[in-house]
Amino acid sequence: MPLSSPMSDSAGTTRLTVDLNALCANWRLMRDFSGSARCGAAVKADAYGTGAAQAAPRLAREGCSDFFVADVVEAANLRPLLPNSRIYVLNGVFASSFAQTLAHDLIPVVNSVEQAAFWRENAGTRPYALHIDTGMNRLGMTPEQAVAHAQSSAHPPCLVMSHFACADEPGHPLNARQIDIFAGLRDCFPNIEASLANSAGIHLGPEAHHQLTRPGVALYGADPVSGVPNRMHPVVSAETHVLLIRHARAGEAVSYGAAHKCSRDSRIAVCGVGYADGFHRSASGAGVPLRSAVRQGGCGAINGVRVPVIGKITMDLTMFDVTDLPEAAVNPGDWIELLGPAISLEEAATAAGTISYEMLTSLGRRYARTYSG
Numbered sequence: 001m002p003l004s005s006p007m008s009d010s011a012g013t014t015r016l017t018v019d020l021n022a023l024c025a026n027w028r029l030m031r032d033f034s035g036s037a038r039c040g041a042a043v044k045a046d047a048y049g050t051g052a053a054q055a056a057p058r059l060a061r062e063g064c065s066d067f068f069v070a071d072v073v074e075a076a077n078l079r080p081l082l083p084n085s086r087i088y089v090l091n092g093v094f095a096s097s098f099a100q101t102l103a104h105d106l107i108p109v110v111n112s113v114e115q116a117a118f119w120r121e122n123a124g125t126r127p128y129a130l131h132i133d134t135g136m137n138r139l140g141m142t143p144e145q146a147v148a149h150a151q152s153s154a155h156p157p158c159l160v161m162s163h164f165a166c167a168d169e170p171g172h173p174l175n176a177r178q179i180d181i182f183a184g185l186r187d188c189f190p191n192i193e194a195s196l197a198n199s200a201g202i203h204l205g206p207e208a209h210h211q212l213t214r215p216g217v218a219l220y221g222a223d224p225v226s227g228v229p230n231r232m233h234p235v236v237s238a239e240t241h242v243l244l245i246r247h248a249r250a251g252e253a254v255s256y257g258a259a260h261k262c263s264r265d266s267r268i269a270v271c272g273v274g275y276a277d278g279f280h281r282s283a284s285g286a287g288v289p290l291r292s293a294v295r296q297g298g299c300g301a302i303n304g305v306r307v308p309v310i311g312k313i314t315m316d317l318t319m320f321d322v323t324d325l326p327e328a329a330v331n332p333g334d335w336i337e338l339l340g341p342a343i344s345l346e347e348a349a350t351a352a353g354t355i356s357y358e359m360l361t362s363l364g365r366r367y368a369r370t371y372s373g
């Protein structure tokens with residue numbers, strides 16, 4: 001193969017495919033699991049790294065009408081693509097974001113007594129959502145503040161919501177407590193829609209559903225609940241180019257710090273992905289603290305066969321041990337799977353000491369992206 005052929009100008013050394021049909025299939029699953037509740041979508045952080053400009057309008061066409069983003073900048077970018085949807089801004093409303101909130105017809109999620117006063121004074125009777133903290137100590141009024149708000153405010157919210165701290169552990173006692181506290185507060189807000197469940201929370205059953213659910217990570221293919229088989233379709237596939245194959249002798253070392261010592265004569269695929277692409281350094285095969293806690297480092301896959309990362313992952317380059325594959329099975333210019341049918345988000349995240357959410361939202365800007373469906 002001529003050396004100029006492996007890389008055309010449209011293809012770097014990493015590529016990523018986002019399957020929008022799989023995204024929609026996952027949304028329909030979450031909608032069906034939500035019972036009689038409407039199913040929204042969390043599309044914050046650029047739709048968990050998958051590309052909100054592609055994902056959100058596709059979900060809207062599928063029937064989703066409620067979108068949750070973190071801040072007003074994300075919301076403003078989405079508004080032209082979602083002209084008829086409700087867009088909720090989870091981080092709240094501030095003087096600095098007020099003009100944008102009105103200009104783009106956004107629904108702020110009011111998180112404190114101060115934000116409620118600010119909205120009443122400046123926005124009058126425009127709609128807002130009210131977040132109540134039922135046990136996480138993150139965003140939202142305390143239950144007592146919410147009761148006082150309900151009694152004193154002439155202008156009720158269009159939605160009351162809360163958020164689970166431990167929904168991914170179905171047996172955690174805090175889930176039942178949050179469900180109870182939220183159910184108790186519902187009575188203070190008669191005839192107002194309520195929303196409690198994220199992806200994992202939807203699986204806690206009908207008491208968690210209320211009128212609107214807010215799945216995020218499951219839409220993008222991640223396993224929402226630990227310990228049960230993942231029913232979501234994979235949405236993201238990531239691959240890296242084999243730049244060259246090198247041979248190292250037994251006893252030689254690989255990568256920075258000489259942390260990997262070859263125990264045998266080895267064939268090594270040097271690939272064009274690194275921690276700058278979100279292929280976390282903590283997934284290195286050796287030489288990082290995590291390897292004393294989680295023995296198995298990161299892996300790639302060639303036609304479904306796993307090939308381990310050896311040595312430290314560097315900024316732009318990673319080495320995979322391909323000694324066990326037939327010599328013809330891997331050549332410069334081939335692609336190695338990093339995420340996809342063989343390697344799940346959860347497997348990759350565990351090797352890096354993190355969670356699927358962080359894997360998705362770290363996918364780097366160098367990936368050549370393709371949207372299918």
Ligand SMILES: *Cc1c(COP(=O)(O)O)cnc(C)c1O
Nearest residue numbers: 042163198199200214215216217
């Ligand atoms: C991110 C977020 C969600 C979605 O959570 P997932 O666990 O990704 O399903 C829902 N609600 C709030 C308030 C969030 O911050």
